[in-house]
Amino acid sequence: MAIDVESESPLVGDYENHQRGSVNHERDVHILSCAFLLIFLAYGAAQNLESTINTEADLGTISLGVLYLSFTVFSIVASLVVKKIGSKNALLLGTTGYWLFIAANLKPTWYTMIPASLYLGFAAAIIWVGQGTYLTSTAESHASDHNLHEGTVIGKFNGEFWGIFASHQVVGNLITLALLRDGTGGGSGDTTVLFIVFLCSMTLGTILMCFLSRRNAKEEASPQHSSVSFLSSVVSSSKSIISLLLDIRMLLVVPLIAYSGLQQAFVWAEFTKYLVQPKMGESGVGGAMAIYGLFDAICSLAAGRFTFGLKSITMIVSGGGIIQAVVLLWILLNHSVDYGIVGILVIAGLWGIGDGVLNTQLSALLGILYKHDLEGAFSQLKLWQSFTIALVFFFSPLISLKAMLVIMFAALCISMVAVLFLMLKVEKAFSDPDSL
Numbered sequence: 001m002a003i004d005v006e007s008e009s010p011l012v013g014d015y016e017n018h019q020r021g022s023v024n025h026e027r028d029v030h031i032l033s034c035a036f037l038l039i040f041l042a043y044g045a046a047q048n049l050e051s052t053i054n055t056e057a058d059l060g061t062i063s064l065g066v067l068y069l070s071f072t073v074f075s076i077v078a079s080l081v082v083k084k085i086g087s088k089n090a091l092l093l094g095t096t097g098y099w100l101f102i103a104a105n106l107k108p109t110w111y112t113m114i115p116a117s118l119y120l121g122f123a124a125a126i127i128w129v130g131q132g133t134y135l136t137s138t139a140e141s142h143a144s145d146h147n148l149h150e151g152t153v154i155g156k157f158n159g160e161f162w163g164i165f166a167s168h169q170v171v172g173n174l175i176t177l178a179l180l181r182d183g184t185g186g187g188s189g190d191t192t193v194l195f196i197v198f199l200c201s202m203t204l205g206t207i208l209m210c211f212l213s214r215r216n217a218k219e220e221a222s223p224q225h226s227s228v229s230f231l232s233s234v235v236s237s238s239k240s241i242i243s244l245l246l247d248i249r250m251l252l253v254v255p256l257i258a259y260s261g262l263q264q265a266f267v268w269a270e271f272t273k274y275l276v277q278p279k280m281g282e283s284g285v286g287g288a289m290a291i292y293g294l295f296d297a298i299c300s301l302a303a304g305r306f307t308f309g310l311k312s313i314t315m316i317v318s319g320g321g322i323i324q325a326v327v328l329l330w331i332l333l334n335h336s337v338d339y340g341i342v343g344i345l346v347i348a349g350l351w352g353i354g355d356g357v358l359n360t361q362l363s364a365l366l367g368i369l370y371k372h373d374l375e376g377a378f379s380q381l382k383l384w385q386s387f388t389i390a391l392v393f394f395f396s397p398l399i400s401l402k403a404m405l406v407i408m409f410a411a412l413c414i415s416m417v418a419v420l421f422l423m424l425k426v427e428k429a430f431s432d433p434d435s436l
Contacts (some may be wrong), residue, residue, distance in 0.1 A: 011055070026142065033160055036205070046198060048285060059109075061397075065390055065393035069121065070118045072121075072383055076267075076380045078375075078382065080375075087130045090130030090133075093127070097382070098124075099199065099206070101117065103116075128381075129378045131161075132374060136154060138157060140193075155308060158432070159304010165300070166300050166355070177287065234331075252422040255411070261384065262392065265393065271351070274401045281426055296359075303357050304360050313365050318416065323350055327354070331405055339372065419420045
């Protein structure tokens with residue numbers, strides 16, 4: 001599929017050649033990974049607590065539903081915003097939404113949480129499209145500068161990023177356990193201290209992002225052509241979104257993207273509610289999620305190291321899918337059984353492995369397939385992920401755990417078949433550089 005990028009302001013490919021030798025691409029990956037760790041150790045832990053500390057009229061759960069619904073809507077235009085302001089500026093802008101959301105939790109009301117959730121939906125779409133674009137751009141530049149295989153570098157960089165990122169569940173939940181010692185999450189004094197610590201962590205993460213190298217040299221549009229350029233960008237972005245949705249490759253990847261969002265929301269909304277909390281209490285939620293994050297991080301690092309191209313991605317994704325299918329069937333066939341603390345922690349660890357596989361391989365896959373339209377590809381990734389997450393938050397109170405498990409198992413089977421078909425039927429198109 002040919003994509004016209006001449007009229008756009010791409011984030012990949014316009015990085016000036018004379019600058020490449022002076023940029024330490026691996027350093028930028030380290031900075032990006034650590035910055036996301038500092039930001040999301042706060043947000044991830046806060047998200048896990050929302051349904052237990054903001055219980056009045058289900059304010060916490062509804063806020064998360066609004067957040068991911070907003071995330072879905074703004075994912076449609078996120079690629080245009082990132083193209084206009086650049087990936088580094090998009091990363092910095094995105095942090096403001098997470099900071100505001102945590103600040104709103106210091107005084108959680110409908111007048112603070114809902115507006116903060118709406119804005120975070122916009123900020124999240126911007127930061128994640130910026131992250132995917134920036135990381136893939138960095139990998140491509142590093143591969144070009146050092147004459148390395150591009151797919152291998154993309155896999156390695158994604159493995160490092162998602163491995164460090166996944167550890168936010170470990171760090172954030174351990175901080176939560178340390179500051180909420182009574183395990184109830186209901187003490188206003190304890191939660192105030194917790195969210196102040198989270199704000200400090202986010203501030204450090206934002207400062208760290210300022211040290212990232214710029215990945216594009218944006219041309220300044222002259223005033224008389226600014227409106228024409230903006231209109232051209234809107235039209236071009238719309239065409240890109242439609243073209244991607246009509247692309248057989250994207251259609252085959254979308255089921256896996258949707259499932260990745262579904263399985264993440266299952267852990268946040270269903271696993272902690274129906275399995276962890278009844279057996280281990282609210283304090284146990286942090287411990288179980290820490291185990292989940294630990295295995296997620298280890299698997300992300302390992303999966304990234306073994307990613308070389310489409311075949312390796314398909315094999316790794318299939319392995320992760322089998323693990324999650326086993327866990328789903330285990331819970332589905334024994335959902336009324338008392339698993340015990342060890343059983344729950346084993347499920348958390350196995351689920352973390354599956355999540356680590358999906359995070360690294362989806363990012364690497366889109367980076368390899370859509371190097372000429374990274375912003376559009378990662379917009380699709382976050383659009384479908386956030387849409388399925390929002391659906392789970394809104395509809396989980398209305399359906400049983402067994403029904404949710406059946407839906408997830410069916411979605412997993414469909415996504416695995418689509419990925420296998422992608423490799424078997426369309427692989428030759430990917431090996432031809434002119435077709436990408």
